[in-house]
Amino acid sequence: MCGIIGIVATTEVAAALYDGLTVLQHRGQDAAGIATANGNQLRVHKGNGLVRDVFDDKAIALLVGRVGIGHCRYPTAGSEGHDEAQPFYVNSPYGIALAHNGNLINTDALRQEVFEEDRRNINTESDSEVLLNVFAHELDRERALTPEAAFKAIEGLHRRSTGGYAAVATVLGLGLVAFRDPHGIRPLVLGRRVTETGTEYAVASESVALDILGFERLRDVAPGEGIVVTARGELHHRSCAESVMRAPCIFEYVYFARPDSMIEDISVHKARMRMGVTLGEKILRERPDHDIDVVIPIPDTSRDSALEIANVLDVKYREGFIKNRYVGRTFIMAGQGERAKSVKRKLNPIPLEFRGRVVLLVDDSIVRGTTSKQIVQMARDAGARKVYLASAAPPVRYPNIYGIDMPSVDELVANGRTEKEIEQFLGCDWLIYQDLADLESAVAGPKFPGRRFDSSCFSGEYVTGIEPGYFERLQQLRSDEAKKKRRLAS
Numbered sequence: 001m002c003g004i005i006g007i008v009a010t011t012e013v014a015a016a017l018y019d020g021l022t023v024l025q026h027r028g029q030d031a032a033g034i035a036t037a038n039g040n041q042l043r044v045h046k047g048n049g050l051v052r053d054v055f056d057d058k059a060i061a062l063l064v065g066r067v068g069i070g071h072c073r074y075p076t077a078g079s080e081g082h083d084e085a086q087p088f089y090v091n092s093p094y095g096i097a098l099a100h101n102g103n104l105i106n107t108d109a110l111r112q113e114v115f116e117e118d119r120r121n122i123n124t125e126s127d128s129e130v131l132l133n134v135f136a137h138e139l140d141r142e143r144a145l146t147p148e149a150a151f152k153a154i155e156g157l158h159r160r161s162t163g164g165y166a167a168v169a170t171v172l173g174l175g176l177v178a179f180r181d182p183h184g185i186r187p188l189v190l191g192r193r194v195t196e197t198g199t200e201y202a203v204a205s206e207s208v209a210l211d212i213l214g215f216e217r218l219r220d221v222a223p224g225e226g227i228v229v230t231a232r233g234e235l236h237h238r239s240c241a242e243s244v245m246r247a248p249c250i251f252e253y254v255y256f257a258r259p260d261s262m263i264e265d266i267s268v269h270k271a272r273m274r275m276g277v278t279l280g281e282k283i284l285r286e287r288p289d290h291d292i293d294v295v296i297p298i299p300d301t302s303r304d305s306a307l308e309i310a311n312v313l314d315v316k317y318r319e320g321f322i323k324n325r326y327v328g329r330t331f332i333m334a335g336q337g338e339r340a341k342s343v344k345r346k347l348n349p350i351p352l353e354f355r356g357r358v359v360l361l362v363d364d365s366i367v368r369g370t371t372s373k374q375i376v377q378m379a380r381d382a383g384a385r386k387v388y389l390a391s392a393a394p395p396v397r398y399p400n401i402y403g404i405d406m407p408s409v410d411e412l413v414a415n416g417r418t419e420k421e422i423e424q425f426l427g428c429d430w431l432i433y434q435d436l437a438d439l440e441s442a443v444a445g446p447k448f449p450g451r452r453f454d455s456s457c458f459s460g461e462y463v464t465g466i467e468p469g470y471f472e473r474l475q476q477l478r479s480d481e482a483k484k485k486r487r488l489a490s
Ligand SMILES: O=P(O)(O)OC[C@H]1O[C@H](OP(=O)(O)OP(=O)(O)O)[C@H](O)[C@@H]1O
Pocket: 255, 298, 299, 300, 301, 302, 328, 329, 330, 331, 332, 363, 364, 365, 366, 367, 368, 369, 370, 371, 372
């Protein structure tokens, strides 16, 4: 997953983009970048690392302009290298920089089409560079540089692109452009700030970025919608897709997003609390006479659900693991070796919360099993009498192809295993998963009963459809093994 942000302000935007990226950091830790537009000049600064490592005061001072975009990256295509950090830039037409969250699934065909028919060069393996060139080509077909021309270009882009994509772009001479795929798989929210010098607009992956910058959250960008904010601060928007079918990614609510964000008018925090309630009720149904002494979350993301499970079970909730706040999220690290090493560096038990007790550990999800296998052992070493494990999401059995880097079924701990076999593999005394129907209704909540989500990594049903052979190609390109080989070769 990546974080994106775009702002049109009445004063310089670089510092605000930087601040916005720091609260989107949990969406991507590999690279960061900002592009600003100043008259007929685009300035771009990007590189590998965390937002705070990529920029210093001098870099921010050089990013002149009142229109700009920012990105923090968690790669799902190409390499982790500097060349594929975003925003990407093309000088024609006009000069465009673009930042993308998501993953295209027709990248190979599009890449060929862009080269052979649009006669444009793609210099990297990134799907986002392809997306930018499709947009640029479509914009080039229009006669004038107007908001309507940008909407027509987005229409053309939607016709040609398949997958998950939310994107922000600066177009020199026009302003800020933003759009979201026709299924609304990846999130994007629109905000407004009224200042003494005029009205300003921002779009961002998560509303938390708007909050900290003092923008009021107006609404989500609709699936298939295009947004243009001109450099003078006029907002234009219209639907740019022939047909739309709202199916936001459920994994945003499970793991990715910050709990203090609102996505599609649903509070992530509340969704996670409701996940805890439904899972707690399932535990009670399956073991009405359970012997659980204490519920312990595996920090950070599972905390909201774990607290509600404890409430439903009417047992104590304890913070039994202390998290090293200087270690990032392990799931979005690039290689399995690094992920596995980081769990121990990241989480350390407080033995007195475990000694002699039957503990229920709670995680938001179990994907590769990297975290839970080690944590179960840590709980035992800390003296737990029995270790149970509950997952607020169902077993992840299928690849995610819309912007979360879990492309290879072989790496998923639930692949080819029954729940009993997973329990044995993780070494716990009891393993319990949320049911998918419960997860979906917990996220939809009372406001949107029956809402549809992209739950493909749990169900194997992909809202965009899949070309034959796609998964095999993906596995070859993006398995941990393939990535390791690429890193060694570069
Ligand atoms: O089964 P796995 O492959 O280990 O993946 C799942 C784990 O990874 C994530 O934690 P992460 O450390 O990334 O972030 P968090 O601090 O937000 O929980 C997630 O919250 C689970 O704990």
